[in-house]
Amino acid sequence: ISDQGLAFIKKFEGCLLKAYEDAVGVWTIGYGHTSGVFKGQVITKEKAEEYLKSDCKNAEKGVNQYNHLYHFNQNQFDALVSFTFNCGVGNLKTLLQNGQRSISEISAKLPAYHKAGGKALQGLIQRRMEEKELFDRPIASPSSFSPLPQVVKPVLYLQTDPQWKHYNYSAKGEKKTIGSSGCGVVVAAMIIATLKDKSVTPITTAEWSMANGYKAIHQGTYYSYFVPQLKKYGISCKQLNQRNLYGQSSSSAHTLALQTLKKGHWVIACMGKGNWTNAGHFILLYEYENGYISIHDPASTAPGRQKNTWDLFSKQVKYMWAVDLPNPLTSPSPSPWETLSQNFADFLGKVHTNQGNLNIRSEPNSSASIVGSYKKGELVEILGNTSTHWYKTKKGYVYGEYIVPARGKVYNCAALNIRKEPKVEEKNILSVLHLDEEVELLKEVNGWFKIKTKSQQVGYIS
Known part of the structure; x- marks a missing residue:
């Protein structure tokens, strides 16, 4: 497998150094390693790399059994090693119909392998789609390329900052402050101040929100606020879901949000009851790495609220917005x-x-x-x-x-x-x-x- 293929597998597997149960209850550790894994097991990053290389060798061996029939190019080989790493040699044999299917037929059948425990999983749907794309990609010497996105860490604003903690943020008929109800406008201020205008503070965004009717009475900020507020500064923002996702750890919106982070962009999230809030609360995600997300929480600098697992986040998020960043x-x-x-x-x-x-x-x-x-x-x-x-x-x-x-x-x-x-x-x-x-x-x-x-x-x- 090429370095590109290895990076492809790492992207989908993630790396957790403590044993966990996967979607169908199999104990897993490192980059999707399952052989001999037990509850409570902990390994080093070096051991995870060792397991990955060993597991890849088994997958490579399975694919190489058919190479004399197909003469796979590097992209086809990498895609099938990823598939075999995830689904096993038995499913590879079925996919290839033991060498009877053509290259085009293999490509057409790849997306069908998206279930675990009899249930379709969004993560597997996405993986099969990208494996098919890699499998179909012709080999060519690239004549140009674009630099990959680098993680951009936004400025951190806190609701509790004395500069604006007691500043008015109210709808008609109530008296609220940025400190009590302004998490949404604080998140927006972080984005604008980092990408467009360093002079923008939560006071700036709170004033605009109130003037344009986005302060929700006896609550915080309306969900419809972010797109027009960021558009005012030339920042592209898109709401990823219209239905409350709380308690649902997998959906098309989850997939889009994860893709957004992996490409170096940001995600605004409204959280439900759990690690980040007792009711509702806006936070800003700016990085995903090896199963963990980095967060700017406008209400707290506690370690568990500034960095935590994607798995925990995905179960507690209600609504999400993707924010596009320049390269x-x-x-x-x-x-x-x-x-x-x-x-x-x-x-x-x-x-x-x-x-x-x-x-x-x-x-x-x-x-x-x-x-x-x-x-x-x-x-x-x-x-x-x-x-x-x-x-x-x-x-x-x-x-x-x-x-x-x-x-x-x-x-x-x-x-x-x-x-x-x-x-x-x-x-x-x-x-x-x-x-x-x-x-x-x-x-x-x-x-x-x-x-x-x-x-x-x-x-x-x-």
């Missing part, structure tokens, strides 16, 4: 850094032509035949250089005068970790990038960027 890494101006040698090879370049495309040639000279072209602004992996200032790429040769170093800068993120290796571990952190700090992009490695800073430090960010 945290943007490409600044194309001029090269003074520190970068024009003879430097093995980096990401950006096509910088005055107009039109950049020709790709079969040999490093202008008389060689044209074998393709790169578009203006396209990112290109540079594999080597020649003494005549031509660069070698995966598709051929391009003239180096039209290639500048690809760069990025930290955007909407106060601190971004640089890691020694492309994986998330505390001991792996080398240093930190700060807002607006620029880096040179060297290459993409399975969704991570290998980068070089102005101080010449090399590491990985995601």
